[in-house]
Amino acid sequence: VYRGSVKDFQGFDANQDAEALYNAMKGFGSDKEAILDLITSRSNKQRVEICQAYKSLYGKDLIADLKYELTGKFERLIVSLMRPPAYGDAKEIKDAISGVGTDEKCLIEILASRTNQEIHDLVAAYKDAYDRDLEADIVGDTSGHFKKMLVVLLQGAREEDDVVSEDLVEQDAKDLLEAGELKWGTDEAQFIYILGRRSRQHLRLVFDEYLRIAGKPIERSIRGELSGDFEKLMLAVVKCIRSTAEYFAERLYKAMKGLGTRDNTLIRIMVSRSEIDMLDIREVFRTKYEKSLYNMIKEDTSGEYKKALLKLCGGDDDAAGEFFPEAAQVAYRMWELSAVKVELRGTVQPAGDFNDDGDAQVLRKAMKGLGTDEGAIIEVVAKRSNAQRQQILKAYKAHYGRDLMADLKSELSGSLAKLILGLMLTPAQYDAKQLRKAVEGAGTDESVLIEIMATRNNQEIRAINEAYQEAYHKSLEDDLSSDTSGHFKRILVSLALGNRDEGPENPTQAHEDAKKLADVSSNDSSDSLETRFLSILCTRSYPHLCRVFQEFIKMTNHDVEHAIKKRMSGDVRDAFVAIVRSVKNKPAFFADKLYKSMKGAGTDERTLTRIMISRSEIDLLNIRGEFIDLFDKSLHHMIEKDTSGDYRKALLVLCGGED
Numbered sequence: 001v002y003r004g005s006v007k008d009f010q011g012f013d014a015n016q017d018a019e020a021l022y023n024a025m026k027g028f029g030s031d032k033e034a035i036l037d038l039i040t041s042r043s044n045k046q047r048v049e050i051c052q053a054y055k056s057l058y059g060k061d062l063i064a065d066l067k068y069e070l071t072g073k074f075e076r077l078i079v080s081l082m083r084p085p086a087y088g089d090a091k092e093i094k095d096a097i098s099g100v101g102t103d104e105k106c107l108i109e110i111l112a113s114r115t116n117q118e119i120h121d122l123v124a125a126y127k128d129a130y131d132r133d134l135e136a137d138i139v140g141d142t143s144g145h146f147k148k149m150l151v152v153l154l155q156g157a158r159e160e161d162d163v164v165s166e167d168l169v170e171q172d173a174k175d176l177l178e179a180g181e182l183k184w185g186t187d188e189a190q191f192i193y194i195l196g197r198r199s200r201q202h203l204r205l206v207f208d209e210y211l212r213i214a215g216k217p218i219e220r221s222i223r224g225e226l227s228g229d230f231e232k233l234m235l236a237v238v239k240c241i242r243s244t245a246e247y248f249a250e251r252l253y254k255a256m257k258g259l260g261t262r263d264n265t266l267i268r269i270m271v272s273r274s275e276i277d278m279l280d281i282r283e284v285f286r287t288k289y290e291k292s293l294y295n296m297i298k299e300d301t302s303g304e305y306k307k308a309l310l311k312l313c314g315g316d317d318d319a320a321g322e323f324f325p326e327a328a329q330v331a332y333r334m335w336e337l338s339a340v341k342v343e344l345r346g347t348v349q350p351a352g353d354f355n356d357d358g359d360a361q362v363l364r365k366a367m368k369g370l371g372t373d374e375g376a377i378i379e380v381v382a383k384r385s386n387a388q389r390q391q392i393l394k395a396y397k398a399h400y401g402r403d404l405m406a407d408l409k410s411e412l413s414g415s416l417a418k419l420i421l422g423l424m425l426t427p428a429q430y431d432a433k434q435l436r437k438a439v440e441g442a443g444t445d446e447s448v449l450i451e452i453m454a455t456r457n458n459q460e461i462r463a464i465n466e467a468y469q470e471a472y473h474k475s476l477e478d479d480l481s482s483d484t485s486g487h488f489k490r491i492l493v494s495l496a497l498g499n500r501d502e503g504p505e506n507p508t509q510a511h512e513d514a515k516k517l518a519d520v521s522s523n524d525s526s527d528s529l530e531t532r533f534l535s536i537l538c539t540r541s542y543p544h545l546c547r548v549f550q551e552f553i554k555m556t557n558h559d560v561e562h563a564i565k566k567r568m569s570g571d572v573r574d575a576f577v578a579i580v581r582s583v584k585n586k587p588a589f590f591a592d593k594l595y596k597s598m599k600g601a602g603t604d605e606r607t608l609t610r611i612m613i614s615r616s617e618i619d620l621l622n623i624r625g626e627f628i629d630l631f632d633k634s635l636h637h638m639i640e641k642d643t644s645g646d647y648r649k650a651l652l653v654l655c656g657g658e659d
Contacts, residue, residue: 005278005314008043014053017042021050022058030069032304039081040311044275047082073263074305080271086121089114090129092268093122097141104146104229106268107138109251111153112236113244119156145188146230152196153237159199169202173209180225181214188226195237203241215343220625223659245280246288248273252281253289256300266301266309274312282317287562292317344587346617347624347656350385356395359384363392364400364407372411374646381423382653386617389424415605415647422613428463431456432471434610435464439483446488446571448610449480451593453495454578455586461498487530488571494538501540505547513540514551517560530572533564537579545583587622588630590615594623595631598642608643608651616654624659634659 020038024031039047054062063082070078080088089110096103114122126134135154142150172194179190195203210218222234239247248269255262255269273281285293294316297309359380366373366380381389396404408420422430431452438445456464468476480492513536536548552560564576581589590611597604597611615623627635636658639651 003277003279004273004275005282005312006040006043006274009041009046012042012046012049014046014049015057017046017050018053018057018062021054021062025065025069032070032074033307035066035070035078036074036304036308036311039078040308044081044084048084051082072305073267073301074303074308076263077267077271077305077308080267084125085272085275086118086125087129088268088272089118089122090126090134093126093134093138094130097137102141104142104232105265107142107150108229108233108236109265109268111150112233113240113247114156116156116158116160119154123154123156142229144230145192145226146228146233148188149192149196149230149233149237152192158197159202161199162201164199164202164205166205169205169209172198172202172206173213176206176210176218176221177214180221186225188230191222191226191234195234195241200241203238207238207242216625217629219629223628243284245277246284248277248281249285249288249293252285252293253296256296261300266297270309270312274314278312278314282313282315286317287559290565344619345621346615347620347654348383348385348616350388351383354384354388354391356388356391357399359388359392360396360399360404363396363404367407367411374412374416375649377408377412377420378646378650378653381420382650386423386426390426393424415609415643416645416650418605419609419613419647419650422609426463426467427614427617428460428467429471430613431460431464432467432476435468435476436472436479439479444483446484446574447607449484449492450571450575450578451607451610453492454575455582455589458498458500458502461496465496465498484571486572487528487534488575490530491534491538491572491575494534499539501544503541503544505541505544507547510544510547511551513544513548514555517548517552517563518556529567533568533576537576542583549580549583585626587619588626590619590623591626591630591635594627594635595638598638603642605643605647608639612651612654620654621656624655624657628659 017038021035024034024038042050051062054060054065063079066078066082067075080091083091092106093110096106110122111119123134126132126137135151138150138154139147175190176194179187194206198206207218210221214221219235219238222231222238226234236247239250251265252269255265269281270278282293285291285296289296294310294313297306297313301309362376362380366376380392384392393404396402396407405421405424408424409417412420422433425433434448435452438448452464453461465476468474468479472479477493477496480496481489484492516532517536519532537545540548549560552558552563556563561577561580564573564580568576578589581592593607594611597607611623612620624635627633627638631638636652636655639648639655643651
């Protein structure tokens with residue numbers, strides 16, 4: 001199935017088009033609208049024919065005339081469209097290695113994403129256009145393992161056999177693990193050989209097997225074991241093996257997000273993928289970034305340049321409201337990965353040689369007399385497990401006849417006080433307190449209710465109920481019922497029971513559940529859409545829900561999260577989305593919330609503090625890994641940049657390291 005956005009123009013006449021372009025550039029000024037309309041609606045093969053017809057009719061070079069008549073980014077885009085794909089790639093690489101410095105990102109993008117045939121065509125085009133050997137030029141302009149991997153990719157010799165050996169898959173996964181995580185130093189040659197030569201189908205299975213035996217995705221190991229441009233190249237290869245469309249969607253998003261636009265990247269991708277997989281890229285873009293590629297281009301560019309890019313894009317998926325096979329395939333792969341058991345690890349471990357009486361004395365000394373030694377308090381509280389902190393509370397009371405919590409409260413202030421005092425509560429007491437704050441007073445903080453209730457397991461929910469009753473002498477269910485309403489109230493009350501099934505998946509039941517979620521035809525008010533989602537999302541086990549979501553994708557070509565966002569609104573939508581994301585990948589859910597708490601102007605310290613406290617002994621190490629995978633920066637770095645003083649020191653201790 002053709003997945004490009006630009007197709008052959010019906011009724012094409014090369015001579016007629018050449019004449020139209022000649023007239024558009026004749027005389028004073030040029031008709032840019034006519035030029036962009038014509039060129040963006042012809043396929044590359046047809047454009048090449050137009051160039052030949054133009055030369056025959058007028059004895060002139062069409063590309064030279066376009067360069068003369070047009071300017072800036074619009075000129076670069078139109079001229080790029082006129083080159084055959086291989087010659088376009090050759091020109092990009094020549095520009096990347098010419099002059100002072102090298103554009104490594106361009107080299108990585110092209111060589112990591114092209115097929116064997118495209119690589120062979122590129123090498124031939126480079127030789128034809130510049131009378132130079134591409135491999136020799138790249139070897140002369142790069143170095144080290146980065147150079148070696150580029151040379152391997154330049155051979156265009158990746159295996160293309162779809163028959164996969166299970167034994168070889170297991171061996172390759174084991175070899176990669178032993179070459180990196182299990183080795184003192186890294187055997188880069190093993191990474192180069194396997195990632196540079198094996199077939200795409202084979203490597204996808206290797207990545208799944210690697211996740212199973214290493215407990216982490218291959219990308220995270222590459223980040224930990226490799227560095228510099230070599231690391232970036234290997235990550236690009238892995239991303240393209242997983243999904244070329246997803247790789248380019250991410251490249252396009254990064255080219256336009258934030259201040260300024262990386263126009264060279266934007267032009268290169270929009271031109272090179274317009275007749276290959278632009279529809280797939282659009283679909284993944286819409287799903288991953290909750291915004292259409294069309295709208296992002298529209299907001300980030302201007303003039304004829306914008307009009308031409310939008311024509312290449314080929315349509316607005318926000319307006320269409322659709323979700324397509326490539327995006328479903330990516331979503332399905334993510335659900336499959338989420339079903340693999342990964343060990344959850346916190347960053348705060350019980351201190352060795354723990355002495356509760358000694359710690360109590362350190363804390364008392366830190367708060368006695370004039371001034372407070374915040375550093376000493378952080379050193380003790382943030383580096384002890386919660387169970388050890390509870391022992392310190394008792395030792396402090398026994399030794400000094402004083403309430404440690406009260407003393408800390410009187411000596412500390414602001415964000416640091418909230419963080420330290422939160423750490424001194426048991427997890428259940430802390431969650432109960434956060435829930436109480438979310439429902440008391442004017443207004444309700446629904447986001448806190450959703451975050452806690454949607455992510456805690458049965459045991460944690462039951463402990464929260466007990467702590468809530470003990471602290472506030474009323475049931476959590478009663479407070480949730482009196483402070484919320486409608487379907488949202490029903491969702492929270494159902495979750496507050498802590499009665500989620502804990503068994504394995506049931507394939508037959510999962511198929512029926514998916515069918516129930518997909519049914520939009522029911523008019524029975526007692527079986528509303530929200531009721532059906534509640535009866536499944538709030539009661540089924542996590543392994544079972546993973547299977548339900550996979551069945552849903554197979555059945556509808558939609559991801560369940562996309563369906564929720566399209567068919568629901570407000571707090572109900574947010575609660576169901578939180579449950580789905582928690583089932584899919586809980587550490588990624590919290591990584592996203594942490595990122596949003598710190599990005600842009602100002603910091604949401606309540607959210608930052610709450611997550612750092614509540615996840616520090618559960619899965620904060622996993623959250624750190626997801627954070628850097630999702631946002632290309634470490635949690636440690638973002639905390640360091642976005643907070644200050646003793647509050648920052650304490651958060652960084654909880655964070656547990658720089659990735």
